Amino acid sequence: MAVEEAAVQLLRHGNGSPLVLHATLEEDQLDLELSTTTASDETVFDPSSFSWMILQALTDRLSTAVEGNAASIHLVKYRRTADQADQSEDQG
Numbered sequence: 001m002a003v004e005e006a007a008v009q010l011l012r013h014g015n016g017s018p019l020v021l022h023a024t025l026e027e028d029q030l031d032l033e034l035s036t037t038t039a040s041d042e043t044v045f046d047p048s049s050f051s052w053m054i055l056q057a058l059t060d061r062l063s064t065a066v067e068g069n070a071a072s073i074h075l076v077k078y079r080r081t082a083d084q085a086d087q088s089e090d091q092g
Contacts, residue, residue, distance in 0.1 A: 002058035005051055006034050006073045013071065015039040028079050029060075035072035044071045 007019055017037035024031040038044060045064045046052060055062055061076035 002055055002075055002077075003032060003034070005054050005058075006032075006075060009045060009051055010034055010036045010038075010071060010073065013038045013040075013042060013044045015069070030077045030079075032075045033072055034075075035070060038066075038069050038071045040069070045073065 003021075007021075010019055014036045015038060019034060019036045022033045022035075044066060055073075055075070058077075059075045060078045061074070063074045065072045065074075
């Protein structure tokens with residue numbers, strides 16, 4: 001869901017260039033970076049938007065970059081261990 005939301009935001013401001021996704025799966029985390037070329041230097045990611053709230057809720061780390069007409073978003077999700085999952089259920 002987070003990847004789709006990030007992609008929608010990039011494509012909404014894109015200039016028709018392809019959306020590029022780089023994914024790295026490590027033992028304890030998933031790193032995703034989505035990027036594209038934007039139509040102008042307008043703001044792509046609004047931290048006060050509902051979309052940003054969704055991204056924050058679904059990821060463990062979230063960052064963006066805009067350089068010229070290139071925009072990217074970096075998402076990180078950590079893998080929970082069985083012990084962490086058990087602790088979370090005990091607290092809920």
